Amino acid sequence: MSFLEYAPAPESQSILHLQKSYGLFIDGEFVKGHGTPFSSISPANEEKIAEISTANAKDVDVAVAAARRAYERTWSKLSGADRGKYLFRIARLVQERARELAVAESLDNGKPIKESRDVDVPLVAAWFFYYAGWADKLDYAGLGPNPHALGVAAQVIPWNFPLLMLSWKIAPALAAGNTVVLKPAETTSLTALLFAEILQQAELPAGVVNIVTGAGETGSLLVNHPDVNKVAFTGSTAVGRAIAKSTAGTGKKITLELGGKAANIVFDDAPIDQAIEGIVNGIFFNQGHVCCAGSRLLVQENIQDEVVDRLKQRLSTLRLGDPLDKNTDIGAINSREQLDRIRLLSDLGEQEGAERWTSDCAIPEKGFWFAPTIFTNVSTSHRIARDEIFGPVLSVLSFRTPAEAIAKANNTPYGLSAGIWSDKGSKILAVADKLRAGVVWANTFNKFDPASPFGGYKESGYGREGGRHGLVAYLQSAGWSSTAGRAASTSESIETKPTRKSVKKEATK
Amino acid sequence: MTRLAVPKTYKLYVGGKFPRSESGRTYEVFSAKGAFLANAAKASRKDARDAVVAARAAVSGWAGATGYNRGQVLYRIAELLEGRRAQFVDEITAAEGVSAAVANRQVDAAIDVWVWYAGWADKYVQVAGNGNPVSGPYFNISTPEATGVVAIVAPQDSSLLGFASVVAPALVSGNTVVVLASEKLPLSAISLSEVLATSDVPGGVVNVLTGVTDEVIPWLASHADVNALDLAGAGLLDWVGLQMTAADTLKRVLPPEDGVPAPSVERVTFFTETKTVWHTKALI
Numbered sequence: 001m002s003f004l005e006y007a008p009a010p011e012s013q014s015i016l017h018l019q020k021s022y023g024l025f026i027d028g029e030f031v032k033g034h035g036t037p038f039s040s041i042s043p044a045n046e047e048k049i050a051e052i053s054t055a056n057a058k059d060v061d062v063a064v065a066a067a068r069r070a071y072e073r074t075w076s077k078l079s080g081a082d083r084g085k086y087l088f089r090i091a092r093l094v095q096e097r098a099r100e101l102a103v104a105e106s107l108d109n110g111k112p113i114k115e116s117r118d119v120d121v122p123l124v125a126a127w128f129f130y131y132a133g134w135a136d137k138l139d140y141a142g143l144g145p146n147p148h149a150l151g152v153a154a155q156v157i158p159w160n161f162p163l164l165m166l167s168w169k170i171a172p173a174l175a176a177g178n179t180v181v182l183k184p185a186e187t188t189s190l191t192a193l194l195f196a197e198i199l200q201q202a203e204l205p206a207g208v209v210n211i212v213t214g215a216g217e218t219g220s221l222l223v224n225h226p227d228v229n230k231v232a233f234t235g236s237t238a239v240g241r242a243i244a245k246s247t248a249g250t251g252k253k254i255t256l257e258l259g260g261k262a263a264n265i266v267f268d269d270a271p272i273d274q275a276i277e278g279i280v281n282g283i284f285f286n287q288g289h290v291c292c293a294g295s296r297l298l299v300q301e302n303i304q305d306e307v308v309d310r311l312k313q314r315l316s317t318l319r320l321g322d323p324l325d326k327n328t329d330i331g332a333i334n335s336r337e338q339l340d341r342i343r344l345l346s347d348l349g350e351q352e353g354a355e356r357w358t359s360d361c362a363i364p365e366k367g368f369w370f371a372p373t374i375f376t377n378v379s380t381s382h383r384i385a386r387d388e389i390f391g392p393v394l395s396v397l398s399f400r401t402p403a404e405a406i407a408k409a410n411n412t413p414y415g416l417s418a419g420i421w422s423d424k425g426s427k428i429l430a431v432a433d434k435l436r437a438g439v440v441w442a443n444t445f446n447k448f449d450p451a452s453p454f455g456g457y458k459e460s461g462y463g464r465e466g467g468r469h470g471l472v473a474y475l476q477s478a479g480w481s482s483t484a485g486r487a488a489s490t491s492e493s494i495e496t497k498p499t500r501k502s503v504k505k506e507a508t509k
Numbered sequence: 510m511t512r513l514a515v516p517k518t519y520k521l522y523v524g525g526k527f528p529r530s531e532s533g534r535t536y537e538v539f540s541a542k543g544a545f546l547a548n549a550a551k552a553s554r555k556d557a558r559d560a561v562v563a564a565r566a567a568v569s570g571w572a573g574a575t576g577y578n579r580g581q582v583l584y585r586i587a588e589l590l591e592g593r594r595a596q597f598v599d600e601i602t603a604a605e606g607v608s609a610a611v612a613n614r615q616v617d618a619a620i621d622v623w624v625w626y627a628g629w630a631d632k633y634v635q636v637a638g639n640g641n642p643v644s645g646p647y648f649n650i651s652t653p654e655a656t657g658v659v660a661i662v663a664p665q666d667s668s669l670l671g672f673a674s675v676v677a678p679a680l681v682s683g684n685t686v687v688v689l690a691s692e693k694l695p696l697s698a699i700s701l702s703e704v705l706a707t708s709d710v711p712g713g714v715v716n717v718l719t720g721v722t723d724e725v726i727p728w729l730a731s732h733a734d735v736n737a738l739d740l741a742g743a744g745l746l747d748w749v750g751l752q753m754t755a756a757d758t759l760k761r762v763l764p765p766e767d768g769v770p771a772p773s774v775e776r777v778t779f780f781t782e783t784k785t786v787w788h789t790k791a792l793i
Contacts, residue, residue: 126644142636142637237759240759241756241757241759244755244756244759245753245756245757248749248750248752248753248755248756248762249748249749249752249753249764251764256759258759413733413758415782425788428788429786432784432786435784436782437784438782438783438784438785439784439785439786439787440784440785440786440787441787442786442787442788442789443788443789444647444787444788444789447643447645447647447787449641449643449644449645449649451641451642451643451644451649452641452643452649452651452785452787453639453641453651453783453785454785455783457656457782457784458736458759459758459759461759462759462761464783467639467641467651468639469639469651469783477775
C-alpha cells in the first residue's frame with residue numbers, strides 16, 4: 001500500500017431522509033407536477049436517488065401566479081427589516097442542516113464531499129447572511145432613495161453548483177423585495193427541494209419562493225412567462241443568447257452569467273509552489289465544471305517545462321472516486337451527456353495535433369468519470385483552446401512577453417475570469433487592467449464571496465451577482481428605469497411596471 | 510449685388526476624417542419650412558463597418574487615458590462649442606424651424622451636458638465601484654471600466670442636444686462610439702464633428718454616420734465587434750428586432766427613450782463592465 005492509497009472514508013448517508021418522489025414547491029407546499037416525471041440519479045453509480053416532477057406550462061403559470069400574489073399581498077408589504085429576518089433565519093437553517101445538504105449535493109451532483117462540505121454549503125449560508133443584512137438598507141445600494149423591487153423574478157440555475165447557485169439567485173432577490181420562481185437544473189434538483197423544506201421551517205410566507213423542476217422546456221416557459229419582471233440565468237452561452245432574444249422588448253431586467261474560457265497566466269517570477277496548487281484548483285476544482293475555470297494555462301515560455309512537469313506530478317497524487325469519500329479530490333462527471341462532450345472535445349484536441357497526457361488513475365466501473373487531463377502543444381486556434389469544455393481538461397499555451405499573454409488571454413469571445421501569477425505587484429496590476437474579464441484572481445483562483453461581485457464581459461453575459469452590484473440587479477431606482485427596459489406595447493407586463501413619471505409621483509408623496 | 514454664399518458639403522466623420530459615403534450616395538435634407546439645406550452623405554453598410562474598425566482601434570488609447578484627461582477633453586468640447594454658438598443657432602433655427610432664442614437654449618443645454626459629463630470622468634469609478642470586505646486574507650476591489658465600442662442611434666427630434674446627450678455619457682468611461690445622427694436633422698451632428706476634430710478628441714473615438722437609420726443600424730446591431738447598442742432614437746423603428754439581433758453577440762442594449770435623455774450617471778455606468786480583482790494578502 002503506497003502513501004497514495006487510503007482506506008475508504010465515506011461520509012455516511014444516514015443523515016439524509018430522502019423521499020421516493022418529490023413534487024413542485026408552489027405557494028408554500030409540495031404539489032404534483034403535470035409533466036412527465038423523471039429520475040435523478042447519482043452520477044457516481046448511476047443509481048436512482050428519487051423521482052422528480054416536471055412542471056408543464058400550467059404548473060409554471062400557477063407558480064408565477066403564486067409569486068405574483070405573494071409579491072403584491074405579502075412580500076412587498078413587509079418591512080425590509082422583516083424580510084431580512086427571514087433571510088437570517090434561512091442562513092441559520094442552512095448552517096444547522098449543513099452536513100445533510102452537503103451529503104445530498106455530493107450524492108446528486110457527484111462533487112467531492114470535501115468541496116460540498118467546505119465550499120458550497122458554507123458559501124450558501126454566507127450568501128443568505130450577507131444579503132439578509134441588505135434588506136433594510138436598500139437606500140444605500142447606490143440607486144438613490146426608495147429603490148423599488150422589480151416584482152417576480154424567474155431564475156434558472158445550472159447543475160455545477162446546484163445549491164450555491166440557488167443562493168446566489170434567491171438571496172439578493174428576496175432582500176431587494178422580489179418574489180421568486182426558481183428552476184434548478186434537471187440533473188440536480190435534489191438540494192433545491194431540500195431547501196424548500198428549509199423555507200417551510202423558516203415559515204417564509206407562502207409563494208415568496210416557488211421551485212419548479214424539469215428540463216430546459218420548463219426553464220423556457222418560466223423565463224418567457226409574460227408576468228415575470230426579472231430573469232436571472234446561469235448556464236451556457238447558447239441558452240443565454242436564446243433568453244436575450246426571447247426577452248427582447250419585454251422590459252424584463254436580465255442578468256446572464258454564461259460560459260467562460262479563462263486564461264490562467266503564470267509569469268516566470270511567480271511563486272511556483274502556490275501557482276501549481278492554483279492551476280490545479282483552477283481547472284480540477286469541481287471536475288472542471290466551473291464557468292470561471294482556468295481552462296487555458298498561459299505559462300511563460302522559459303518555465304513551461306518545469307510547470308508542466310510539476311503539474312503532472314501533482315495531478316498524479318489526486319484521488320478520483322466516490323464523491324462521498326472524504327479523501328476524494330476528483331468526483332464524478334455530472335451526467336453522461338457532459339461526459340460525452342468532454343470526450344468529444346478531448347478527442348478533437350488530439351486530432352488537431354495537441355499532445356495529451358492523462359493521469360493514470362483507476363476509473364470506477366459504474367458512473368461517469370474522466371481522469372484529469374492536460375494538453376500541451378496547443379495553439380490558439382484549437383477547439384480545446386477556444387471552446388468551453390466544462391471538464392477536468394487543461395490546455396497549456398505559452399507566451400514570452402506580458403503583451404503576448406494579454407493578447408492571448410483576451411483572444412476569446414468570452415470574458416468571465418482570469419488568473420495572474422507573479423510576485424511583482426506592479427506587473428499584476430498592469431496586466432489586470434488590460435484583461436477583459438469580470439473577475440481577476442491574482443496569486444489565487446476560484447475564490448468566491450457574497451461580498452464580491454461576479455460576472456462577465458462580452459459573451460460571458462451581463463449583470464453581476466454578489467456584493468452591492470448583485471443587489472442592484474434586483475432593484476430599479478425611483479427616478480430612472482432605462483436599464484429595466486421599456487416594455488413593448490404588446491407585452492402584458494407593461495402594466496405591472498411603474499413608469500418613470502408614476503415613480504416620481506410616488507417618491508414625492 | 511448681395512454676396513453669393515459658400516455652402517458647406519456635409520460628409521461623414523470616421524476615424525478623425527471627413528469621408529464621403531463610399532457608396533457615393535447622398536440624400537436631401539430640408540429645413541422645417543421645406544427649403545433645401547444640403548445633400549447629406551447616405552452611409553452604407555461598408556461605411557458602418559469602417560466606422561467600427563476606426564472605433565475599435567481607438568478604444569485602447571481612449572479607455573487607457575486617465576479620467577482626468579478624458580474629463581478635460583470632454584470639457585474642451587464645451588469650450589469650442591461655446592465659441593461656435595452662432596453657427597449652431599443658425600443651423601438649428603433653419604432645421605427645426607424654431608426661434609433664435611429657442612435654438613440658443615438648445616445650444617446652452619448641449620454645452621452644459623458636455624460640462625456635466627466631463628466632470629464624471631474621474632468620479633464615476635468611485636460612485637459605481639466598491640472595495641469588497643471578503644471573508645479571507647484578500648484585497649478585493651471592483652471597478653467599472655468601458656464596455657468597448659458602442660453603437661448609438663441619436664434622438665430623432667433634436668439636432669444638437671439629443672446628439673450630445675447620448676454621445677457624451679458613453680465617452681465618459683472610455684468607450685468609443687459609432688453614432689447614427691438624426692435622420693432628418695443630421696447637419697448639426699456633422700458640424701459638431703468639426704468641433705470634435707479640432708478639439709482634443711482622438712480620431713476614431715467618435716464616428717458619425719448620416720443616412721437612413723433603418724438601413725444602417727441592423728449592420729451595427731449584428732456586428733461582432735460592437736459591444737453595446739444605445740437605441741435612444743430608435744423608438745419608431747423595429748427596435749425589438751434590433752435588440753434580438755444584438756442578442757446573438759450578447760450586446761448590452763439600452764432601449765429607446767422618448768425625446769432627449771436627461772443627464773444621468775446611469776447612462777455612464779450602463780456602458781461599463783465591473784471588473785473585480787482579488788489579490789492575496791500575506792499571512793504575517
